[in-house]
Amino acid sequence: DIVMTQSPVILSLSPGERATLSCKASQTIFSNLAWYQKKPGQPPRLLIFGVSTRATGVPDRFSGSGSGTDFTLTISSLQSEDFALYYCQQYLDWSSITFGQGTRLDIK
Amino acid sequence: QGHLVQSGTELEQPGSSVTVSCQTSGDIFRTLTIMWVRQAPGQGLEWVGRIIPRMGVTTYAQRFQGRVNLIADTSTKTVKMQLNGLTLEDTAIYYCATGRPHMDVWGNGSAVIVSS
Numbered sequence: 110d111i112v113m114t115q116s117p118v119i120l121s122l123s124p125g126e127r128a129t130l131s132c133k134a135s136q137t138i139f140s141n142l143a144w145y146q147k148k149p150g151q152p153p154r155l156l157i158f159g160v161s162t163r164a165t166g167v168p169d170r171f172s173g174s175g176s177g178t179d180f181t182l183t184i185s186s187l188q189s190e191d192f193a194l195y196y197c198q199q200y201l202d203w204s205s206i207t208f209g210q211g212t213r214l215d216i217k
Numbered sequence: 218q219g220h221l222v223q224s225g226t227e228l229e230q231p232g233s234s235v236t237v238s239c240q241t242s243g244d245i246f247r248t249l250t251i252m253w254v255r256q257a258p259g260q261g262l263e264w265v266g267r268i269i270p271r272m273g274v275t276t277y278a279q280r281f282q283g284r285v286n287l288i289a290d291t292s293t294k295t296v297k298m299q300l301n302g303l304t305l306e307d308t309a310i311y312y313c314a315t316g317r318p319h320m321d322v323w324g325n326g327s328a329v330i331v332s333s
Binding site: 110141143145147152153154155158159164165196198200203204205206207208209210211 | 250252254256261262263264267276278279312314316317318319320321323324325326
């Protein structure tokens with residue numbers, strides 16, 4: 110299986126600051142990467158797919174970048190509702206989809 | 218696009234089996250793949266498997282092979298996940314989601330609690 114490693118595990122920032130979340134794949138996944146936001150009691154929400162395409166309704170303060178094995182989710186100016194868990198997911202191989210372990214974005 | 222509505226909480230004994238259902242609407246059953254993902258308490262997201270409902274084709278994560286079955290019911294446009302040989306570690310919220318393969322439509326989640 111492709112291993113996805115996210116960093117940092119916990120990121121503490123203040124509203125208005127810029128957040129940069131990283132995700133590294135154990136082998137190249139080309140552009141087969143998505144990002145999800147997860148809040149307690151809610152299902153995951155798709156934010157980004159294909160590395161950089163925002164899902165429907167996702168604010169433009171969320172952006173994705175990267176290629177090959179190294180990827181980044183950037184939130185340009187944190188809003189109160191952005192403090193949550195974030196997961197990256199690779200889908201290079203439909204028979205072996207894997208997620209990163211998550212980054213928790215906390216209010217400082 | 219359609220929606221996914223899942224069945225409720227299940228309380229099961231170790232060693233038993235559980236079936237969780239995912240009711241589809243719109244064109245989901247006819248056109249898309251359905252993924253299953255779980256999240257155990259305090260843990261991350263884990264992919265369980267997928268089914269192409271119109272074809273009945275399934276793929277399972279290796280760690281669930283032989284223990285999970287995904288079934289599509291064409292008469293009710295429902296997908297079901299059956300998990301056998303439950304252990305305490307199977308306690309989790311189980312989600313169905315459309316797979317493109319990125320997952321853009323999610324069910325509300327079904328809690329499975331395994332306890333003796």
